[in-house]
Amino acid sequence: MAEQxxxxxxxxTTMQKIKEMVDVNTIIGDPVTTPDGTTIIPxxxxxxxxxxxxxxxxxxNPKQTFGGGGGAGIxxxxxxxxxxxxxxxxxxxxxxxxxxxxxxxNTVPDVIDKISDAIAKNKAEKAAPRExxxxxxxxxx
Numbered sequence: 001m002a003e004q005x006x007x008x009x010x011x012x013t014t015m016q017k018i019k020e021m022v023d024v025n026t027i028i029g030d031p032v033t034t035p036d037g038t039t040i041i042p043x044x045x046x047x048x049x050x051x052x053x054x055x056x057x058x059x060x061n062p063k064q065t066f067g068g069g070g071g072a073g074i075x076x077x078x079x080x081x082x083x084x085x086x087x088x089x090x091x092x093x094x095x096x097x098x099x100x101x102x103x104x105x106n107t108v109p110d111v112i113d114k115i116s117d118a119i120a121k122n123k124a125e126k127a128a129p130r131e132x133x134x135x136x137x138x139x140x141x
Contacts, residue, residue: 006054006064006068007068010068011070013070014070014071015050018048018072018074021074022046022074027044027045027046028041028042029044037085038085040082040083040084041082042080042081043081044076044078045076045077045079046076048072048073048074049072050070050072052069052071053070054066054067054068055067078094079095080094081094
């Protein structure tokens with residue numbers, strides 16, 4: 001079995017530390033339930049960068065000499081909260097976007113809700129018993 005190069009151990013350790021810091025609960029946070037039964041779930045954006053490098057140093061000694069380093073940077077930005085109350089789910093965004101495409105995508109759930117409500121109201125009106133009205137010729141003056 002070939003001996004592992006020191007850069008592999010350096011990169012492995014750095015990646016393991018990143019995995020320890022960032023997990024699924026960092027992006028979709030743990031739910032919090034309020035006394036009235038509302039559940040709030042935080043949603044965040046996680047960005048990270050990673051770099052490592054090294055070099056074998058020339059030496060008279062037959063033993064391998066290596067110098068290297070690695071690092072990472074992570075940012076966590078809260079984006080929104082999912083609020084679940086009485087069977088309804090709402091997305092509460094912390095910041096609005098100036099990007100037109102994102103604005104359109106963000107309005108889709110509200111538009112769908114309004115269309116669904118209108119359809120349900122229309123069905124309810126059609127299903128409601130209608131009053132029988134006598135034709136105008138049967139009405140007495």
